[in-house]
Amino acid sequence: MEQELRPDKSGYMLMNKPGYPRVSSWPHLIWLIFLMMLFITIVLWAVSFLAYAPLEEMAEWAKTPNPAKAPWYFIGLQELLVYFDPWIAGVMLPNQILIGLILIPYVDITPSEQGHYRWSNRRFAVAYFTFGIAFWATLIFVGQLLRGPSWQIYWPIIDYDISGHTWTREGVPLKQGGLKLASMSTGTGMALIIGFFTIGMILPFMVTKLFPKSNVVKALDKYLKELGYIKYFVVQSHVLMMGATVMKIILRLGFNIKYIIETPWFKI
Amino acid sequence: MAEHHTQKKTPAQKTFDLLSALLTDNPVYKSIFRTGYPSTLLKRMAVMRSSFYMHLFPTKVGEHGLKLRYSWCMGGITFFLFLLLSLTGILLMFYYVPEEHRAFHDMKDLRFMVPFGVVLRNMHRWAAHGMVLAVMLHMMRVFYTGSYKAPRQFNWVVGVLLLLFTLLLSFTGYLLPWDQLGFWAVTVGTNMASATPLLGYEGPFHELLGVQIDNDIRFAIIGGTRIGPNALVRAYVWHCVGIPLVATLLMVFHFWRIRKDGFSGPL
Numbered sequence A: 001m002e003q004e005l006r007p008d009k010s011g012y013m014l015m016n017k018p019g020y021p022r023v024s025s026w027p028h029l030i031w032l033i034f035l036m037m038l039f040i041t042i043v044l045w046a047v048s049f050l051a052y053a054p055l056e057e058m059a060e061w062a063k064t065p066n067p068a069k070a071p072w073y074f075i076g077l078q079e080l081l082v083y084f085d086p087w088i089a090g091v092m093l094p095n096q097i098l099i100g101l102i103l104i105p106y107v108d109i110t111p112s113e114q115g116h117y118r119w120s121n122r123r124f125a126v127a128y129f130t131f132g133i134a135f136w137a138t139l140i141f142v143g144q145l146l147r148g149p150s151w152q153i154y155w156p157i158i159d160y161d162i163s164g165h166t167w168t169r170e171g172v173p174l175k176q177g178g179l180k181l182a183s184m185s186t187g188t189g190m191a192l193i194i195g196f197f198t199i200g201m202i203l204p205f206m207v208t209k210l211f212p213k214s215n216v217v218k219a220l221d222k223y224l225k226e227l228g229y230i231k232y233f234v235v236q237s238h239v240l241m242m243g244a245t246v247m248k249i250i251l252r253l254g255f256n257i258k259y260i261i262e263t264p265w266f267k268i
Numbered sequence B: 001m002a003e004h005h006t007q008k009k010t011p012a013q014k015t016f017d018l019l020s021a022l023l024t025d026n027p028v029y030k031s032i033f034r035t036g037y038p039s040t041l042l043k044r045m046a047v048m049r050s051s052f053y054m055h056l057f058p059t060k061v062g063e064h065g066l067k068l069r070y071s072w073c074m075g076g077i078t079f080f081l082f083l084l085l086s087l088t089g090i091l092l093m094f095y096y097v098p099e100e101h102r103a104f105h106d107m108k109d110l111r112f113m114v115p116f117g118v119v120l121r122n123m124h125r126w127a128a129h130g131m132v133l134a135v136m137l138h139m140m141r142v143f144y145t146g147s148y149k150a151p152r153q154f155n156w157v158v159g160v161l162l163l164l165f166t167l168l169l170s171f172t173g174y175l176l177p178w179d180q181l182g183f184w185a186v187t188v189g190t191n192m193a194s195a196t197p198l199l200g201y202e203g204p205f206h207e208l209l210g211v212q213i214d215n216d217i218r219f220a221i222i223g224g225t226r227i228g229p230n231a232l233v234r235a236y237v238w239h240c241v242g243i244p245l246v247a248t249l250l251m252v253f254h255f256w257r258i259r260k261d262g263f264s265g266p267l
């Protein structure tokens, strides 16, 4: 049974069975590739004739621009610097993202759901991945388009002209980041983090035990059983890490909390 | 094809047939392209197998995989942008020297002196952004179609590495114009490395290994305590030689695995 579900040989695929609609690569696939290349070349040419690649003044160590922004694909990490120290935002989280991505195929438990955009049997996986992508896109959006001098929020139109590229308006001073931030006491912080991860780890099991067996709870129960403890631990650690990242952002924005834990060596 | 023999031909068609026969029915053409024009199913199979480039692809493909709304062609677009970047990149290397006092002026020359230099640089720049975007979209389509599942798990892993190397390619290129934009973006980016636990001079527990500003991981990456001429040469070498080499090897492997594992499809 297990063997049947696992398409370890591509021979399991419908596509390789006799009678499945297949066409010769020449000309169908080759034609498509040719058109794609033509299309991309034309678009790239058109863009390159119309829009100039940016070139600012010559690099100068003594003249730090404010703000100094990372390229857009890394700006999500820079945006996280508002909420975390660099060792988390710039080192731990990107590594966690890469490891998490690599692990996806190995914690998957619906091997047969492939080859189509049909998500009814993998709702959780799709929801979690989509949330991650949306989170990443939001951070890029905020960092790239809303952050101005001193990494403060500057709203287009309200704070500056979109047509110009400057945040300074006559008579309007630049925003200052003078927010008073507090840190939690070490005890509270430790309790909060340990509590969050412990409860987070056992919560799904508690839900299946304590709540009435509605359809959602039944589905959760089935999912947990199929996943097994090891995969569950791997998946849930990543879910909780992402959850913790979001929680810290909420604590910082909503309650002006700078650090949850402060030790002489590191701060979280 | 069959209708060629049944239908009556106009003089124009006859002339065309004659000309194409002249072109393809001779020893020189056949020494290059082993099969004649692939007009029959048999020849179409043969052309895919006997041509070096075509044999990257299977002789037959499932119809569903051809649909744009399935694959978005995104992996292919990523690869094609990589090819365009290699081409424009090599041309840019003719005009660019990664030297602190010269690099920026080479950018100006490209803009104002070199014929079509500005289009060359623009194409390289926009294609680079395009490739980063395309590789992210490609990853999303692979996820949403569940194409990373058995037997393709490992190719997904290779893909994640390709994603990383695509980002690094783009990032190392960002410094090369030696303007304020790239200089400070790369300063911000590489400063993060100094926060690495143990290995960065500002990271937690760095004292344990005796790590300081002039022997930490950031120092190793940029060849100095701040972005300077050494960092420029390093960025250049990684950007033009090191990373493209690794990325090419990974891509070759990626494509080989697609052929071996089979393109995804319904089970």
Ligand code: HEM
Pocket (backbone or CB within 6 Å): B071, B073, B074, B075, B076, B077, B078, B079, B082, B135, B138, B139, B142, B147, B148, B152, B155, B156, B157, B158, B159, B160, B161, B162, B163, B166, B251, B254, B258, B262, B263, B264, B265
């Ligand atoms: C430089 C980067 C990359 C290039 C040039 C590339 C190229 C390609 C190409 C041409 C295909 C054939 C199908 C298609 O076009 O969709 C493909 C398939 C695939 N790619 Fe990539 N790819 C890259 C990065 C990635 C990444 C980041 C991932 C995932 C994390 C990935 C995972 C896969 C998988 C699993 C397949 C098989 C899909 C299937 O059978 O439907 N690739 N890739």
